[in-house]
Amino acid sequence: MANKTDLISVNKLKVNFRNNTEIARAVDGVSYTVRREETVCLVGESGCGKTVSALSILGLIDSPPGEIVSGEILFAGKNLLKLGEQELQRIRGNHISMVFQEPLTSLNPVFTIGDQITEAIRIHKVIAPDELYERCIQLLKDVGITAPQERFNDYPHQLSGGQRQRVMIAMALACDPELMIADEPTTALDVTVQAQILQLLKSLQRSRSMSVLYITHDLGVVANIADRVYVMYAGIIVEQAYTYQLFHHPRHPYTQGLLASLPNLSKRGQRLYSIPGTVPNPAHKPPGCPFHPRCPFAIDNCRIQCPEMCNYGNEHLARCPVLYEKNPDI
């Protein structure tokens, strides 16, 4: 696993949102890497900058109010932040594609799904009409839509939520991208459909040997799908590890809190744990470690200095020196 080459690496990315009076540091120096044929999960609570960091990969941050302050995003040797709009358009959908959270609103209501999937191909490739149709039908089959020929001329409102998400995935797959960014694609779906979509993503990732950057707040999904995990909190990465390590040896108090707040059968009847407090407003982050107001292990130094990553070996890094001093071994 560790020998695979990097497909995309985000280095010290900082994204601010600005209004007249204050600056919200939504993403505050985030670095992560997705390797070839790997599924990476970005986990965190709402509003901690997961989606913003993914949107900035595709250059989809509206400016104003957003602005990318510093950092670089290297994809196939090119810094995406330095590319012009035209070059970015050639990459979007073609090399990097994205599946959105709300399948209900992510499809254009006035076009048939066939129209929308073929468009995704037509934008980037020159292709004959009947071949285009064949390819579109094959895509619909691949994402598990029954009777694709009949569905081809359906409008989005004629499909169920799960089917729409499958169509979205088909659109994202249309040009065989190297990287697919999935931004909470199962959040709006019910649990059985969610399981099917996850299974579908997994099998597609394997059969098409693409990389998936999966953004979620659901640790169950992480355990199911991820090879590696990055945990985000208030615009920074607080822990990164292989999935197995993260679930068995969480090294950051935030990750530990997240895992402790998962319901499970052995905790039946007990009160469910929750991390006290809420995510800080990105415009008013506490100084020092952003997690210290909610952290059970916080010491005075946490209030002053934002800690560096502590290395536990085997690519397991956590941003908590307090726990590292207590138990540095793996």
Place this chain on the structure above:
Amino acid sequence: MNLEKKTSQPDFQLERPMAPKSSQIKEFWLVFSNNRLAIGGMIIFILFFCSALLGLFLTSGPDPIFDPAQIRLQEKLRPPLAKANLDTLRPEEVPRMGIYFFGTDDLGRDVFARMLQGAWVSLTVGFVAVGIAILIGIFMGGIAGYFGQHYLGAVSIDTLIMRIVDIMLCFPSFFLILTVVALLPASIYNIMIVIGLTSWMGTTRFVRAEFLSLREQDFVVAARALGVNNFRIIFRHMMPNAIAPVLVSATIGIATAILTEAGLSFLGFGVPPPHATWGNILSDGKRFIFDAPWLTFIPGIAILIVVLSFNLFGEGLRDSLNPKLRQRR
């Protein structure tokens, strides 16, 4: 889960949907035909369209079937359906079938022939003027709504375009048209262009308002994430979603353009005299409103019916073309 197995088997039998599927045109017609007023509007619209086209052929050429310019001073102000007095007319002056369907005016011209000729003028003026207005409106509104946040120097594009709209709306447009028409040589094309150039502001506002809400929607971000360029997003992805109010305002706009042209002709600034339009038939007839009321009532009622049918047809189209509205029924 055996999805992987499913996709790997090429001859996997996919289940067929149970309900029979109807084509889009069928579905559209099903909804549209339930709307009786819209059907009525459409029928009148088609009748108007056909008679305007027919009128063009029947009233033009060296020997027209219905001659709108034939003056018969001895036959002036005959009521509708009056028989022509064959004794006093030379053979080439006799109207077709010997009947004045809509009577004659103060120069003894056949009002039916003049109405036919005027229908074509009204139709072209309505369509061309609104076509110009819609094109400008969609373009300006699309730019203002989509790129509104970008700055050109000190002002944003949105502010710039919307202030131009406000300035245009400040002019009493009818008098602006009058001024321009008075300066330009009187011709039907100048009138179309001038009406078009002074009536795009409403469309711009509609389109901008629609775009402001549309651009926040996920499918626009999704289209951008697919690598669709801005031009295509505006005109292919967002425009069809914003077209419903534009369509309705266009049908009303056609009606307004027909009215404006009629008004201009009524005031004598419209299409130059030998050519008949509904407006100048009305205008010529007003002097004889007590002696020959049909000269005012026939073009007046024609304008009323056409304008009304356009509005009903437009609203019916809006209800049935938009899949979002379709579900409500």
